Amino acid sequence: TQAALLAAAAAVFSDWTTSRKRLLSDTHSEVYDVIISGGGMVGSAMACSLGMEPNLKGKKILLLEAGNKKVMDKVSDTYSTRVSSISPGSATLLSVGAWDHITGMRCKPYQKMQVWDACSDALITFDKENLQDEMAYIVENDIIVAALTKQLDSLSDNVQVKYRSKVVKYTWPMSYQAADSIPWVQVTLDSGETLQAKLLIGADGPNSMVRREAGIPTVKWNYDQSAVVAVLHLSEPTENIVAWQRFLPTGPIAMLPLSDTESSLVWSTSHGHAEELLQLDEESFVDAINSAFWSNDNQSEFIERAGSLFRGALSVLMPSAGSTRQLPPSVAGIGPKSRVMFPLGMGHASEYIRHRVALIGDAAHRVHPLAGQGANLGFGDVACLTQVLSQAAFNGKDLGAMQHLLEYETERQRHNLPMMAAIDLMKRLYSTNAAPVVLLRTLGLQATNMLPPLKEQIIAFASK
């Protein structure tokens, strides 16, 4: 009996110690209301947006970024190569503080956009009335992140940021029925620290670990294209308020204004050609760019004649519509920072949410840069998710509950999918110089150019 008593005592003691250990480990891991994984443009914007939301005051928000803190005390004289076109809708989102920092640092509004074909004369121009309002802004990605970081510094009582924190593991919550399990998402960092979150927001880019670990099926494919980016010096200063994009058979080449003397190049082309372009010396590279914008080698006579006939017909119907073709400024040199290339692909997560998980930005959707929409779709996600979470908090809900996360997913998928489909369609449509396709797109583009209401719709959709 003594042995039995001892055994019983030992059993009780071990139960007590394991429950104590569990209690201690519970109390050691801090529980955050929201953890955002990924401190890029979209992740930082999400953190800012949540931090400034009045209904979420008092909630504990954490942003995890694997890289270093990006501080920009003084804007460097040289432009960086990666830029984004920020629509007015995104500017409004960022206007919760960060936009002031951005305009204080450096950004370039542009009023007009010209998109034309290399295989025909067809072109389309977008502009706001009388070139008064801005269509969108070209901002360097570094500046966006630095501005958001500065804004986050001012929100430090609500929002914490951990830099140099790489996540190595996510542990998903069990269902409600498992009695002793922790109902929160657990995030394990490379430092060994474990954090818990009532809601995990995945903003970790196109190769999202959150999406992968959550097992969310993704539709994705690689375009056989890479984008080459560089900073261009223009031959002469000009009122640089136009964004230019020409569809070559190998892919679109775009010149985006940065200042009166400099522009940013985004040239999407095949992998082989992209590598060649990187190898060229500066002069040859500049020649290649100019000829891509200016030469008419790809045009066939048949298409030219058909195009001008159609244009003539349309101008009889709608004499006031239509636009004259302008030529982009010529390029004299390139900026000191080296040219880079990166592969392009399309990706879409079939679900943006799970219980206690939400994906935003490139983690949820990845697009071709030809429409300049990638960042804007991400910022749109941020605006929608912030609004959904704010309302949920005001209703006393658990932030990770599926009901309101489903609203976010539905709203954003309804907006993003048509946009992504349109971008993919454009890419495919303009990737060939087969005559029937060229004819079709020529006529289509010319017709669209003649219809201001249609163009306004397109702008409105892209500006959200």
Next chain:
Amino acid sequence: MYSDKFGRLMLGLCCRKSTRVCGVRSAFSWTSACKQRTLRRSAWLQVKQQALPFQIRAHSASHTTLDPSEVKRFQSLASKWWDEQGEFGALHAMNDLRVPFIRDNLLNVHRGHQPGKPLAGLKILDVGCGGGLLTEPLGRLGADVLGIDPVADSIGTARLHLSHDSVLGARVRYRACTLEELSAEGEEGEEEEGVGQFDAVVASEVVEHLADLETFAFCCSHVLKPGGSLFITTINKTNLSYALGIVAAEQLLRIVPRGTHDWEKFISPVELERLLESNGFSVQSIRGMLYNPVSGKWSWTDSTAINYALHAVKLIEEPQPDRAQADNPDPEYRAHAASTHN
């Protein structure tokens, strides 16, 4: 309507069977309840507060207070409270209506709130809280909430669900007890009657399970501060509520387990309003609610024919004793009123 929360107050429940047989709810239960209540009123003063939670407590020798079969059924469902797609799915969905209803009406009364915690500084009592479905959201809005329910298993589930959230746990507490017991504790050590501890009392999907609403109203009034709010959601007693709430929900669509509700216990808004006003409340608003079983969502509606929500405020002065006595024909009530005002 869908509450399996048998948050019965131990107010002298007659056997449910006899209630059904009699068919007329109010008279039968009234007299027996009054008998029980007077017996218990004298027993209250001797009741000592007990720290341990318990389930069944016979106040007087003559009646059992809880129906054991209901308690048992409820115990078996205790673990299912937090499954949003399970038996209590409709109650989870009802939070979309009742939390804003409570929050907005409280904000109207107590202006000036801190952002992020609209109900900060308010003390709320959730009667018949079950697994804490409504208690937790109110706590998240910043209020100090006490949830009570006679079924200990539900309280256990509620405590377990709360245990992982230490921030919320500081504001939300649960006790396995009845409104009567709570009200009785409040009475001791108080110099004057009517000085309650709570800014608001919430009784959601509870009153349709009670037989004695008079005592319920009295206890609510007792634990509320003057000017405090009472929120009730319940089911109307109409043909439509019988057709949809009992026949359709329980028997045809099986959304709610059979026998959950007794149509006789439903009360119409007009009756409830009259009852509350005779207990010193002023009814501020009544709104109809409608459940859509296809979408699983609730919505506000103009008609109070099935479900409705009611907000009443405890009047700051006591109701005139003469008028209350004159209205009520029951001699025992008058005796009770007289004794309290002496």
